[in-house]
Amino acid sequence: MIYKRKKTRQVRVGNALVGGDAPITVQTMTKTDTRDAAVTISQIKELESIGCEIIRVAVPDQEAAESLKKIKKEISIPIVADIHFDYRLALVAIKSGVDGLRINPGNIGGPKRVHELVRAAAGKDIPIRIGVNMGSLDPEIAERYGRTAKGLVESALTHVSLLESESYYNIVISVKATSVPVTIEAYRLLSEKVDYPLHLGVTEAGGARVGTIKSAIGIGSLLADGIGDTIRVSLTDHPSEEIRVGLQILKSLGLRTGGIELISCPTCGRCQIDLFKVLNEVEKHLPVTDEDLKVAIMGCVVNGPGEAKDADVGIAGGKGCAILFKHGKLVKKVPEDELMETLISEIEQILEERKQV
Ligand code: SF4
Numbered sequence: 001m002i003y004k005r006k007k008t009r010q011v012r013v014g015n016a017l018v019g020g021d022a023p024i025t026v027q028t029m030t031k032t033d034t035r036d037a038a039v040t041i042s043q044i045k046e047l048e049s050i051g052c053e054i055i056r057v058a059v060p061d062q063e064a065a066e067s068l069k070k071i072k073k074e075i076s077i078p079i080v081a082d083i084h085f086d087y088r089l090a091l092v093a094i095k096s097g098v099d100g101l102r103i104n105p106g107n108i109g110g111p112k113r114v115h116e117l118v119r120a121a122a123g124k125d126i127p128i129r130i131g132v133n134m135g136s137l138d139p140e141i142a143e144r145y146g147r148t149a150k151g152l153v154e155s156a157l158t159h160v161s162l163l164e165s166e167s168y169y170n171i172v173i174s175v176k177a178t179s180v181p182v183t184i185e186a187y188r189l190l191s192e193k194v195d196y197p198l199h200l201g202v203t204e205a206g207g208a209r210v211g212t213i214k215s216a217i218g219i220g221s222l223l224a225d226g227i228g229d230t231i232r233v234s235l236t237d238h239p240s241e242e243i244r245v246g247l248q249i250l251k252s253l254g255l256r257t258g259g260i261e262l263i264s265c266p267t268c269g270r271c272q273i274d275l276f277k278v279l280n281e282v283e284k285h286l287p288v289t290d291e292d293l294k295v296a297i298m299g300c301v302v303n304g305p306g307e308a309k310d311a312d313v314g315i316a317g318g319k320g321c322a323i324l325f326k327h328g329k330l331v332k333k334v335p336e337d338e339l340m341e342t343l344i345s346e347i348e349q350i351l352e353e354r355k356q357v
Contacts, residue, residue, distance in 0.1 A: 014078025019197025
């Protein structure tokens with residue numbers, strides 16, 4: 001490994017460990033109304049099935065806080081309640097069995113409330129994430145430091161000191177900005193000052209295209225520095241896309257191995273099938289697995305067969321069809337409209353065969 005990861009304190013978020021030598025986890029936030037438990041549970045299960053390891057839900061009111069109990073019962077990954085200002089909601093969330101809180105103790109109305117919150121969190125041994133975002137930076141801090149990386153870090157440290165004054169160290173921190181350079185600078189600064197685990201993210205990064213690039217550069221640069229213990233990609237898109245991008249960032253840096261590696265060509269004038277469509281559909285239907293498996297989706301028989309033969313399973317496009325290779329051998333010709341189903345079924349078959357060994 002070319003990067004040396006900074007060793008942070010380890011905290012437990014339900015059945016996930018964050019920090020220390022625990023693998024870097026990928027998390028996201030639901031985009032459903034938390035008060036609607038059934039819809040929220042269904043989204044969490046979908047996210048679980050594609051590799052989400054920690055889920056956060058917004059808790060804007062009492063009804064949402066009470067809904068957490070139902071949600072918690074039905075899911076297997078740890079759940080974190082995201083609360084702003086109202087510490088009473090945090091107390092209900094803790095009673096409802098959440099595995100972590102995201103709340104900034106400096107915003108809940110004074111030391112008595114911080115004391116009560118910390119005692120409740122300590123009673124259940126759940127971590128508190130302090131999450132400072134540039135968009136909601138404390139006005140006093142903004143005046144003193146400007147909307148800068150230093151301002152983000154100072155704000156986070158002020159919240160941290162409130163928890164530490166209660167002898168509470170079960171802490172995770174994030175300092176997010178929409179600007180990639182500011183985000184990188186803030187986390188680097190913060191990492192020099194604390195040994196708490198860090199939750200990385202570029203906030204309000206944008207839609208799938210821009211947001212993926214900003215997150216990959218911001219989160220990726222920090223991870224390459226050895227900074228970061230859990231990551232959340234923020235996209236104006238379905239949360240499953242955030243998980244896929246998060247996992248891909250870890251895989252691209254070699255911080256996560258296993259799973260299916262998809263290789264596809266960019267296509268050119270030689271391609272005579274709709275390869276974009278085939279790739280999109282295959283991506284959507286890929287099974288989740290820790291097995292190393294290489295799948296090649298290539299547009300033509302010029303460069304296609306070489307890559308397809310090298311993969312566990314692969315196709316090389318022809319005219320309205322493609323030839324399919326499995327474990328290096330040409331197996332059959334498949335019509336274009338059956339390519340997705342055929343590839344997925346071959347992948348599932350290989351996974352099944354490996355289970356039998
Ligand atoms: Fe073009 Fe064929 Fe190469 Fe794809 S594999 S880029 S279609 S030459």
